[in-house]
Amino acid sequence: MHKIGYLGPRGTFSEEAALRHLGERKGETAGCSSIEEIFSGVAEGRFDEGIVPVENSIEGSVGAVLDLLAGPFDLAVRGEVLLPVCQSLMVRPGTRLDQVEKVFSHSQALAQCSRFLRRELPGALPVECSSTAAAAAKVAGSSRPWAALGPARAAAVYGLQVVVPAANDYPDNATRFWVLGREQVPCAAAHGYKTSIIFGLQDRPGALYAVLREFALRGINLTRIESRPAKKNLGNYVFFIDFLGSQGQPGVQEVLGGVASLTVGLKILGSYPAWNCAGTDAFASGGREASLTLAGLRRELDAVDARIAELLAQRTRLIDRVASLKQNEGNIRDPLREEQILSRVRQLSLTAGGDTELAEEVWRVILRHSVRRQASRLASGAAGNRQQALPQAP
Missing domain, CATH: 3.40.190.10 (Periplasmic binding protein-like II)
Structure with a gap:
């Protein structure tokens, strides 16, 4: 064999x-x-x-x-x-991101996520391991609030929970x-x-x-x-x-x-x-x-689907950051910006030999979701501000 x-x-x-x-x-x-x-x-x-x-x-x-x-x-x-x-951040089930003390991974994985670690986990100590899977195994075998960087497949193998699907500093890694x-x-x-x-x-x-x-x-x-x-x-x-x-x-x-x-x-x-x-x-x-072969094609489709899911998660995080910069619910929609996005998507799909109608339909769904998500976050933020403004009981 x-x-x-x-x-x-x-x-x-x-x-x-x-x-x-x-x-x-x-x-x-x-x-x-x-x-x-x-x-x-x-x-x-x-x-x-x-x-x-x-x-x-x-x-x-x-x-x-x-x-x-x-x-x-x-x-x-x-x-x-x-x-x-795609380097995923994984922890033992029940561990919160703000609890993480150390992040284990291979030296290259730590380097590929260095900006993410400085931005999101500034207090966590990066620790090198012989491989990304060895890092996942180390975290799984400890009761400490540790995290590992590696392929999402390692989380399934070692019983960990993925908390950040794509921690790469560069998406085209x-x-x-x-x-x-x-x-x-x-x-x-x-x-x-x-x-x-x-x-x-x-x-x-x-x-x-x-x-x-x-x-x-x-x-x-x-x-x-x-x-x-x-x-x-x-x-x-x-x-x-x-x-x-x-x-x-x-x-x-x-x-x-x-x-x-x-x-x-x-x-x-x-x-x-x-x-x-x-x-x-x-x-x-x-x-x-x-x-x-059919099995080979299905594996390729699975790989494409995984990449799409990672990119959608990355886009959603960017939308959340956009929402944090907007001051009120009235300026969520930008019809001109939306039309520019759709026009660019149609052109990209045409250049790639794809179905332009399908691409436009998918992006309209994505844009509607983006608007709803921004509205929800702005509304919850406004409610929190009103709650803070209420007079406190003497």
Whole structure:
């Protein structure tokens, strides 16, 4: 049975990425305590594949993964998974937000929510854990008023209650994972692939420019370029490049030949199916796109629904802040502003290839809800002010 190692324990974003990559294939996942354990597990044959985070849209690349690929492990990149990251704040049932003393999570999750923590929990102490799931388990096992940041799935696994569905400072947060194996994916001259390489450079002027020129001359698009210390002399670096194309394409073969002549220690990590907009890779499900099955489509719909729910919760919180800035119930409605919103939504839907009538209908419901919510909050605020203004009994 196909076995995939991931950075555990259960309930992490890494586990979710592993399950997405597994798709419809029969297999199992195994949690590891460190990234190096995943690498060694694949190299020694305990796992068929391993899945590791390689970069985050907010915090950048995961240096430990790049260093291990450039160093002692001779593994190939066989695929990628792009996972939206929503950090939820969770507590033991009955714990109020104003009671929270400490917030536990992985260092990257704490960094991704730093502004939220300073604004909403200024008195709570951030505490780093080995993973978001380990943080959830720690909070679940304590009687203290603590909180954890992590995927909402971790709350279900460890019996916690989500009090803030989306605590991210940036709503478009996403992490890219690499699928590692002992052998590269066989690839033909097909579109929809990426290729990843590592190389060093001779210490001479224009060395990096000469390499990049090979790609530019052949019209090959780079999707990432990064340098890491070579762990040798100060100022000695290795470079990582991802680009669109497969080793089976003649143009890619030409550029790799040119790069090999200009670099030191060129290592081709592999060509692999690029993660597409629907959230699938062509290698999942034994070469088929996972989303072409009913179960795969339902998983994609569930992921979209979860994102919609998170964004609606975020919009509602913004509406509450808008209401706090309005002085009376008479200025809640702004017909011109509402028409501008609807016009923009129709245009966005048209550009995205969606149903403009459906988009407008949904947004009219959202706008009506926003007006009712603002009216309710303003009314309760006015009632509170009147109560405070009543003369006190002597």
